[in-house]
Amino acid sequence: MTSSPGPLSSWPQTAVLAVHALRAWKMPQVGAAAGAAVAFGLLLGLATVLIPNPVFARDIPPVWWNYPVWVLTSLLSGMLFATYVRPSFVPSDDRVGDGPTADAGERRSGRLGMAGGMLAWFAVGCPVCNKLALLALGYSGAITWFAPVQPFLAVGALLLTGAALLWRLRGQIACPVPGREKEKVR
Template sequence: MAPRIRGTDQLRTLLHLAWQGLRMWTPRQIGAAVISAAAVALVIGVATVLIPNPVFARDIEPVWWNYPIWILTAALTGMLIATYVRAHRAAPAAPADSDESSQRRSSRFGLAGTVLAWFAVGCPVCNKIALLALGYSGAITWFTPVQPYLAGAAVIFCALALVIRLKGQVLCAAPAQSSPAAAERVGA
């Protein structure tokens, strides 16, 4: 049997820790994930006219892959937002200095992924940034073919941010609160 690649083992461990973090979720975190995912889906869906509405218009019809990317990134972003919700009301906040750079990195990945998803599923000529930078024909010629890659990057960034946060919930879990009597015994 061939020896395992070290990177594969690290990836497997990372995903296992993320799965453990997800399994530790409380109903409060699950509810936050569902509500957050619905809110993100609503905002992106209305703004990009994947949900038809009278406020926004779309010049180019959505393509088939816009809908799965929209729903997947909304679900991942909702789950990422739920990682910031404390498991219990009485639990103390986790110390911020333990893994602050990892938290900032995951926040940036999550934000970048959500913004990329918005660009990926939006109308290429309705996007004012692409329209100003490339013009109407440039947006169709240059920006439209890039949108599937933006969609892939959006899913990767959102998933990476979620895995980092879930791993942190397992490795940097806040200690459980103890009763005052137990605290007195430890201090004695």
């Protein structure tokens, strides 16, 4: 493992580290990514009625971009889930992700991933079936104000989930180096 680039590291370097991490994945990570992507896709697809079902209803039909956002968010979320699966080559006493710095990074990437999933749900869901939008804006307000914002929510969902995935993948290759504590001057 190499030391991690700083917090303002370049995106190309992060992308290269992410590709290296993906190449190192074994069957446990690939299987977890596939399973989680299917599970997330089913959950999001059924709840937003992108997959027609008798349990949920949708007043306004989906638009063309709902489907690619749904699939991409499912794939990114599945891959993000797989980053939490322990690689088989890491000894149990030398775990990746130990320490307070790693915990903060895991929380941050977990929050980004969760926010991306929630934004995807708001983005691909029916604008008038969303109870929060309906309560806040009313039926006509949800159509007039919330529906035009949904594509931006979709872009935000993809960016947040993608950033969380890149962050986690980068951390599998490059570990953060803890900074030295400042000495107290007396």
